[in-house]
Amino acid sequence: MTERQLNVAVIGAGPAGIYASDILSKSKLDVAIDLFERLPAPYGLVRYGVAPDHPRIKAIITALYNILKRGDIKLHGNVNIGTDVTLQELHQYYDAVIISTGADRDAPLEIPGVDLPECYGAADFVSWYDGHPDYPRTWPLKAKEIAVIGVGNVALDVARVLAKHPDDLHPTEIPANVEAGLRESPVTDVHIFGRRGPAQVKFTPMELRELGHVPDVDVVVYPEDFDYDDGSEAAIASSKMTKQVTEQLTNWVFQEPEDLTASRRIHIHMLQQPAEVLGSEHVEGIRMERTELQGDGSVRGTGEFIDYPVQAVYRAVGYASQPLEGAPFNENRHVIPNEAGRVQRDGKVVDGLYATGWIKRGPIGLIGSTKSDAQETIANLVEDAEAGILEATGPGTGADGLLPLLEKRGVRYTSWHGWELLEAYEMALGKAEGRERVKVVERETMTAVSRDEPHDGKLY
Template sequence: MTLRVAIVGGGPAGIYAADILTKAADQGVDVSVDILERLPAPFGLVRYGVAPDHPRIKEIIKALQRVIAKPQVRFLGNVEYGVDVKIEDLREFYDAVVVSTGAMGDRDLGIPGEEHSLGAADFVSWYDAHPDVPQTWPLEATSVAVLGVGNVALDVARVLAKTGDEMLVTDIPPHVHAALKAKTITDVHVFARRGPAYAKFSPLELRELNHSPNVEVIVHPEGFDVDAHGMAHIAEHKSQKMVLNTLTSWVGAEPVGKPHRIHLHFAEAPVEILAEDGRVTTLRTERTHSPNADGNVEGTGEITDWDVQQVYRAIGYRSTALPGLPFDDRAAVIPNDGGRVLDLDGTPIPGTYVTGWIKRGPVGLIGHTKSDAAETVGHLLAETRQTATARRPEDVDAYFAERDLEVVTHTSWERLDAHEIALGEAEGRTRVKVATRAEMLEAGRA
């Protein structure tokens, strides 16, 4: 009898888990997989978390597309866990459930005035035309601050600094282009709590920062120090050395007079955001230093006030709790042992697994996601027994039909995909994203 598995979340983590499960036939196990995704489109953060001017990264969609097109896999979009289906229902239809809902929220800063800041994840969702976010975004500023030195922070800084017309070669829809074209931002200040030896962005992302003909990168020498601890850290991480080499080549470079600037500030920790009548007026930071080899920092007492009108938090994503499943609010993950979901008393919950960022936290690249999924699926295949009472795909279809839910199938997604590509061809672009859920569903019906 076929092993029935539900995967909740259609991003890379869930799709990789599906791919590994379908290869279980090599081990003599016949597996059928349903991927349940709350959006009418698959691919998660690859579609809604990668900056539109980075199409190279989105090439991974081709590989993910091949997985969801497999005959053993069904894509069931526009299905929201906790609203359209509960964990009890899934256990009736499937022998095992794998949760891979990722992380879409922003981590908090924990400083006074934080309520006046903007979340980088929210901004990314807006410029990537996520169907569940408003189509407007406040861009009334000339100088803004971005807190964090990961790749998301660089994406946010780059999109804020580039002109709207530069972004028109990407897949952004008209409302995003119009807002970016109308913005008045001239200076974007990126702040790192630690020194340059500990910057977390990748070498390629950093180098691409100054490729725009309208944006120059300024690395400020204040705080740009690499002590013995920093040198030891660089020696252990090849990519960190490449990042430092690029940053060093930019320190003290003569301005070339481009109309927009991205400023990189190191060893500056945010301590307060000041606002008047709800509008940001100042970011206050404190100079830091690293007294130990662990890279942690301490404040020096040297305070600087920065004249900015917006502050973006780009210090990491955060997962959210799911109905009917345990959640470690402090670590913002579903508690698990190698992907086996643990109950509050620490015992594994039969047939319930987790993979991706909601398993390990929002760290690591695609390679980590693959190995993560392999670990989880390994436990699933070794432990899962056939327990579903209504195990046919038709039973699932009937359940959603009874609730008058419009489920987006792989065929529906292919229609939406072709529609977006056609919109792009009309404008000489690769694609133009459809921005609302209603439009996405309509395109899938055509």
């Protein structure tokens, strides 16, 4: 094992990267950790992948903030690994590199008609309404009736934001351009579709209950979409969360029609799988195939089809990771090939290269899974360091060598102090409007505020 301090670079400042950095900082290694993020702001999908009215954002961000504010993990924002500096160049300055770039694009849905212009990926829509600086500032919101394919929390977020009245979103940190866009939406009905039964949906109880408290939005569930088999009963008996979800869905089934008086509705349909998006040049409807449970919780198609008139379709069937230039990538699974976090190329371990989070295991699991995932990766990194197999291919000087290179290339990188400046700026914007925060969308403004440079104050 080398006697000098190890330099480790972590790519991606979302939960996976921050937790991995935190665990590594508390290991027995003498290590300097530099956390690189391609955006000027940290937190990844916690900032750019969760609906602005989600109640758990603050708690998660507070936990991540408390890790970074210590100062022993150095944050370098607005640095795109792959273009501003290559992965190979990074390894010249760092003994080990951990890739934690997450998953921020939509998994495909292969059905006829899905390429019509009003078919959207949920991840793209979420990035828009969360004010991601790399996405367009407008979104086409012209549909009165909308289909959302998928029964996870992202589908709930998308349906809720589409159906919720903008006045009820205003107190959140929703960007001004997003609020203005939603105010133009004529939506009346949002249909959520899941191919399996009520015991197999992936909603969490808290998020599902929230749906029932959205002002002037009714939640409608249909008795013909309800069925249980032996696998369903076993799932309910073995999981308190599953039981709570099915109970909430059952309560909506037994609502009285006269109690459904809201101007907007969210319909939850189960045991239906998408067969085709209808329309020639634009979305005119969606064709769903009725499914039936097989006894073990799985389903098969019945050959019975139902057409729903909708003018837009959002697919929320999962996230997928993007490849990082210079790193191996499995195009089928959308992950970096690895063995317990050690990156592999052609079945052989790449010394000094690691992965953690969704880029490592795929887009499954919540914060708890991300922490345990990071622990596994870091345990193997520590083992490799103690075995003496970690060494930079160049001078190994870490940030002392890399940051001057970025400056020479004109990369306007930001810091933790810069994030504190940007956060204070957003909080001041919010205070002026009686809100907690107004999120800055414009990347140039984000960067200039973070670097304490002059700017025109453009928010989006």
